[in-house]
Amino acid sequence: MGAQSAGRFGIVGSGWRSEFFLRLARRLPERLSVSGVVTRSAGRGAEVEARWGVPTFRSVGEMLAAERPEFVIPSVPWPVTPAVTKELVGFELPVLAETPPAADLEGLRDLWRAVGSSGLVQVAEQYLHMPGHAARLALVREGVIGQATSVQVSSTHLYHAVSMVRHLLGVGFQEATVSARSFAAPLVDPVSRDGWSGDLTPKPASTTIATLEFAGGMGLYDFTDNQWWNPLRGRRIVIRGSLGEVVDDRVVRMVEPGAAVESHLIRRQTGIDLNLEGFDLDHISFDGRVVYRNGYQGARFSEDDLAVVSLLCQMTAWCRGEAAEPYPLADGCQDHLISLAIGESLSSGTSVTTSREAWA
Numbered sequence: 001m002g003a004q005s006a007g008r009f010g011i012v013g014s015g016w017r018s019e020f021f022l023r024l025a026r027r028l029p030e031r032l033s034v035s036g037v038v039t040r041s042a043g044r045g046a047e048v049e050a051r052w053g054v055p056t057f058r059s060v061g062e063m064l065a066a067e068r069p070e071f072v073i074p075s076v077p078w079p080v081t082p083a084v085t086k087e088l089v090g091f092e093l094p095v096l097a098e099t100p101p102a103a104d105l106e107g108l109r110d111l112w113r114a115v116g117s118s119g120l121v122q123v124a125e126q127y128l129h130m131p132g133h134a135a136r137l138a139l140v141r142e143g144v145i146g147q148a149t150s151v152q153v154s155s156t157h158l159y160h161a162v163s164m165v166r167h168l169l170g171v172g173f174q175e176a177t178v179s180a181r182s183f184a185a186p187l188v189d190p191v192s193r194d195g196w197s198g199d200l201t202p203k204p205a206s207t208t209i210a211t212l213e214f215a216g217g218m219g220l221y222d223f224t225d226n227q228w229w230n231p232l233r234g235r236r237i238v239i240r241g242s243l244g245e246v247v248d249d250r251v252v253r254m255v256e257p258g259a260a261v262e263s264h265l266i267r268r269q270t271g272i273d274l275n276l277e278g279f280d281l282d283h284i285s286f287d288g289r290v291v292y293r294n295g296y297q298g299a300r301f302s303e304d305d306l307a308v309v310s311l312l313c314q315m316t317a318w319c320r321g322e323a324a325e326p327y328p329l330a331d332g333c334q335d336h337l338i339s340l341a342i343g344e345s346l347s348s349g350t351s352v353t354t355s356r357e358a359w360a
Contacts, residue, residue, distance in 0.1 A: 009021075011038070014045075024305060037057070038059060039057075061091075068093075070319045072088050074088065089115045095122065097122070098123075101121070105337065112329070113358070125163050125331070125332060127160050129310040131284055136237065138291045139251065148241045149169075150218045151239050152219070152237065154234075155237060170216065175214070176219075178213075180345035182208045182209075184204045184205065186202035186203065187232065189203060205226070208221070251265070266286070280297050296310075
């Protein structure tokens with residue numbers, strides 16, 4: 001893809017998440033570029049222009065008068081996302097809404113009524129674009145472990161984890177019965193988004209464990225406060241199926257009567273020891289064949305960056321009629337519907353069964 005065909009997108013909002021997208025576009029200019037950033041404050045706009053070298057505007061209309069991007073990302077607080085999404089759809093613009101697309105159930109329903117039929121709204125749910133998860137999903141969809149029957153995720157929170165469970169199980173929009181409990185225990189929390197704190201004092205941290213029961217399988221959700229950042233709490237995933245299971249990068253399955261075999265997902269990471277190709281993930285293989293290949297070699301992206309870049313590039317291709325939808329609004333709504341049920345079960349101390357909503 002040449003520079004002339006780089007995807008052009010706009011951003012509404014100028015906070016930490018918007019700078020995430022700006023940073024990725026700067027590092028991959030041949031694939032992505034930013035038409036402009038909408039921010040209400042002229043002062044903040046000047047800061048964005050000075051730091052990132054992109055134009056800023058005070059309104060969506062002003063941005064569109066200068067240039068119409070291929071799609072726009074509303075990178076704003078939860079309560080504001082639905083209003084911005086509706087405004088953008090009013091301009092007939094494709095939208096890549098941040099997660100979740102609305103803060104609560106009534107907000108999800110209202111947003112779906114307003115824009116669901118437009119077909120213009122996608123959701124920036126990136127976790128299954130992460131290299132390891134993409135490789136596991138490929139194996140599951142090939143039937144390597146037979147029919148997937150349960151997924152255990154201890155990695156990320158709420159709607160992100162729900163997305164992983166739903167798609168690995170292939171349960172679509174099935175209703176879920178959710179039972180959640182929370183437990184507190186002391187834990188050192190040495191690092192956050194702001195960096196290392198130097199504080200080694202254990203403080204109470206909550207762990208939420210929830211079961212998600214679908215007609216097509218079961219999910220187990222396990223998340224501890226700040227698990228994304230805290231190096232003292234690892235990330236684990238278990239996908240169980242009718243012929244075997246995937247545990248992180250280890251795969252065990254039956255291949256013939258009397259033969260349960262073990263294989264592994266193997267990463268080829270360049271730049272280690274005397275490898276002079278530069279530090280990068282090359283690919284992930286399984287039994288001698290590549291099941292995930294890094295399409296952005298040379299950019300030296302982290303795996304989370306790779307996931308978001310993959311999503312942005314698929315969004316560009318979808319806008320051009322060259323790829324499937326990255327993550328439809330209906331899926332983003334379903335993920336948050338179930339994550340809200342986790343919170344409701346925690347508050348009530350009882351099981352909660354989700355309703356079948358219009359987007360299903």
